Amino acid sequence: MKVNQPYIAFISEHASPLATLGGVDTGGQNVYVAQTAKYLARKGYKVDVFTRWEDASLPQTINWVPGVRVVHVKAGPVEVIAKENILDFMPEFTQGMVDFISAEGVNYDLVHAHFFMSGLVAANLKCILNIPFAITFHALGHVRRIHQGNSDQFPPQRLQIEEDIVKKADYIIAECPQDRDDLMNYYKAPSYKIVVIPCGFSHQEFYPIEKKVARKSLGLDANKHIILQLGRMVPRKGVDNVIRSLSYLKDPQSVQLLIVGGESEIPNPAESPELGRLQKIAAEHGVEMCIKFTGRKSREQLKFYYAAADIFISTPWYEPFGITPLEAMACGTPVIGSNVGGIKYTVVDGETGALVPPEDPSALAAKVEELVSDAKRLQVLGQNALKRVNNYFTWSHVTDKLAALYDKVIAVNHKGLLEQLSKEKIKAA
Incomplete structure (x- = not known):
């Protein structure tokens, strides 16, 4: 357990760690969010996972596993909506997070956003609450548009939103070298902002059987x-x-x-x-x-x-x-x-x-x-x-890399806050 337990907010607007896998909108991102949250908690981090509320039978907050809560944010009707159709509800999602943070009195050290809509929320939170953020896009709009053409149903503003997020994020987590190259080629992401951290697997779930x-x-x-x-x-x-x-x-x-x-x-x-x-x-x-x-x-x-x-x-x-x-x-x-x-x-x-x-x-x-x-x-x-x-590619290996990045971002942010506080004290004196 860490002496100073960092508090991380995950945002995964359409991919809940609680979802049943295999459907059109449930897959690798759900697994990534669930497993990294669990393994980070085991390493001494507290994690709240914010996801869109789409099942009225579920409470707003669930103590999922030790160290991890799942927080359902009302953003649009409380029902399943295709991820291509939920961008318009992100202002409500942002306000819902701000209200939750205020009501709970929590101080998150870092936001880790998953997907571009979560990145939009994270960028807004950084502006409102001065919380640094990292993002894993999981998929890029430019690349999707190249391969899917007119069948891509995401709103056209996705590309501009992703470009803005690249500028505002403290770090961008690429899942593989191709992802890093695409970020640099299509979004002009600076190399110093990108860290390659892959996905993983759980050896408790998957292992050889005769x-x-x-x-x-x-x-x-x-x-x-x-x-x-x-x-x-x-x-x-x-x-x-x-x-x-x-x-x-x-x-x-x-x-x-x-x-x-x-x-x-x-x-x-x-x-x-x-x-x-x-x-x-x-x-x-x-x-x-x-x-x-x-x-x-x-x-x-x-x-x-x-x-x-x-x-x-x-x-x-x-x-x-x-x-x-x-x-x-x-x-x-x-x-x-x-x-x-x-x-x-x-x-x-x-x-x-x-x-x-x-x-x-x-x-x-x-x-x-x-x-x-x-x-x-x-x-x-x-x-x-x-x-x-x-x-x-074990989740333990993956979260070791994530933890190292988190600690780096948190340390830089805390140093900046202390310097700012020092300047304000000198000015006041």
């Missing part, structure tokens, strides 16, 4: 080559690319593709239009018999899916970071990933898995066939993957 045991527990065929796609059901994740790749295999029937994720535990195209689109693609390519859509699974179940697979596949068009490859590697499973964003940082081609071009089902199929035909190589890749994530 493949036979995992497959038996899930009722899977022990003799099939099983490949796994797991994550949010949105087009940019490239699940359609994995489905199409099956038609390029010499013997598709020797492979079973598990697709884990969605809005519900039982796959329902009515609730998830993307699921319906994927099922249609599978039928068009004649590979529907090789695929099992499992629906959303609990965190407790995921390790069995990772461990049951010969290969985990993640081939998005772009990926700011991508936590699922880490989770797969933590279970000793090699990863084939797109050569983009954070994936090309976490997956070492030829050592922990393979990198392929995005949106290239033929190249993906060739790599799948190459790997599943060599059981000994798969085993070595899995062992290397396990070593890599445990050496570089």
Whole structure:
């Protein structure tokens, strides 16, 4: 426990640490916020996580785990709203935080904002209450616009807001080298403001399980080559690319593709239009018999899916970071990933898995066939993957880096306040 316990305010306007994962708007950011808050508390920090109130059955403040509170801020109607539609409620979110801070009498040493709308709130709080802030964008509007074009539903002012935040933030946390480069190239972020700190995985949640045991527990065929796609059901994740790749295999029937994720535990195209689109693609390519859509699974179940697979596949068009490859590697499973964003940082081609071009089902199929035909190589890749994530990507390692940055910002801010106080005393004398 730290002697002077720093008090940190997380802002994560749309990604609550309490959310059920797997939906359109719930994924890596929710995991990041939840895990870093928990691990920071274990290191002696107090953390309040501010998130938009969208469930009226929940109280405003929840003592979640020792050292961490989740504070629901009313910003717009208390209901689920797509993250693309909540920017207009950020002034109310800001005022809600100011009112909470005043009512509670708390003095936060630092705000860590997550995503650009939270960054907007943090910048306003810095102006109102003089609290320094760092930000992890988790995704950048310029990059999203390049890859999604007119399908990007965020308001156009997002880009200007992000540029303003870059100027006002005390530090910017990039999740990988590509993220750092994008911040510098598209936002003119000064290099001295950027610190690269990756995402992580929990070794309490994800660890190796014998493949036979995992497959038996899930009722899977022990003799099939099983490949796994797991994550949010949105087009940019490239699940359609994995489905199409099956038609390029010499013997598709020797492979079973598990697709884990969605809005519900039982796959329902009515609730998830993307699921319906994927099922249609599978039928068009004649590979529907090789695929099992499992629906959303609990965190407790995921390790069995990772461990049951010969290969985990993640081939998005772009990926700011991508936590699922880490989770797969933590279970000793090699990863084939797109050569983009954070994936090309976490997956070492030829050592922990393979990198392929995005949106290239033929190249993906060739790599799948190459790997599943060599059981000994798969085993070595899995062992290397396990070593890599445990050496570089545990949440403990991640929060060590965050804590070092926080302490630096807090020390500089306290020094500045003391100097200002000293000047005021001299002036008054």
